[in-house]
Amino acid sequence: MTEPEVRPVPPVTLTLRPEEGRLEGSNGRYEKFLPDLEGLYRDPDAYAHRLSTDDGSPVYWVETTQTEDGPGGLITGISVLEPGTVGQEYAMTRGHLHAVSDRSELYVGLSGRGVMVLDTLDGQSHVIEVTPGKAVYVPGHWVHRSVNVGDERFATLFTYAADAGQDYAIIERAGGMRSLVEVDGGGYRVRENPDHRGYQLLPRP
Numbered sequence: 001m002t003e004p005e006v007r008p009v010p011p012v013t014l015t016l017r018p019e020e021g022r023l024e025g026s027n028g029r030y031e032k033f034l035p036d037l038e039g040l041y042r043d044p045d046a047y048a049h050r051l052s053t054d055d056g057s058p059v060y061w062v063e064t065t066q067t068e069d070g071p072g073g074l075i076t077g078i079s080v081l082e083p084g085t086v087g088q089e090y091a092m093t094r095g096h097l098h099a100v101s102d103r104s105e106l107y108v109g110l111s112g113r114g115v116m117v118l119d120t121l122d123g124q125s126h127v128i129e130v131t132p133g134k135a136v137y138v139p140g141h142w143v144h145r146s147v148n149v150g151d152e153r154f155a156t157l158f159t160y161a162a163d164a165g166q167d168y169a170i171i172e173r174a175g176g177m178r179s180l181v182e183v184d185g186g187g188y189r190v191r192e193n194p195d196h197r198g199y200q201l202l203p204r205p
């Protein structure tokens, strides 16, 4: 039996431009606008008010590079979250559990001030502050989202397995994550989300 031929792809160079919210050398981008985020925030009146004054610019965006498919490849990108609040809550990403849930992810703070909100399905929760130069390793099986608790853009570099995928609906079905990150004077406070009703994994088709 002969070994399959290995064809290494060329190395990839990326340049981080967090102040501009860009990852030079990336080959993918998506943006999330306020109208995309209905139901994410707890205060519907505050959300409706924000919508009525929305200028149409993205709330957050992600620029990624993917070079190799399959479990050995990494997707690397920059996540950029504008500052702001909806009601008492700070601007946040939708958050997800990886569809292949044992896949881990590394986040590195590049600019601004944010937190990673992390839950396991069986009841553990963490809220970890991320500032420039600070890295958070998110092991597999953790639901995760970013929140901007500062007054400037919060940018992180992330990298995760190319086959991980994302399950966003798990947070919606649960009534949100366990922790709310809310305005508290000039800072933030974390409190338990009274609407959270536990995470349910749907059986795979």
Ligand SMILES: [Fe+2]
Pocket: 096, 098, 105, 144, 160
């Ligand atoms: Fe992720």
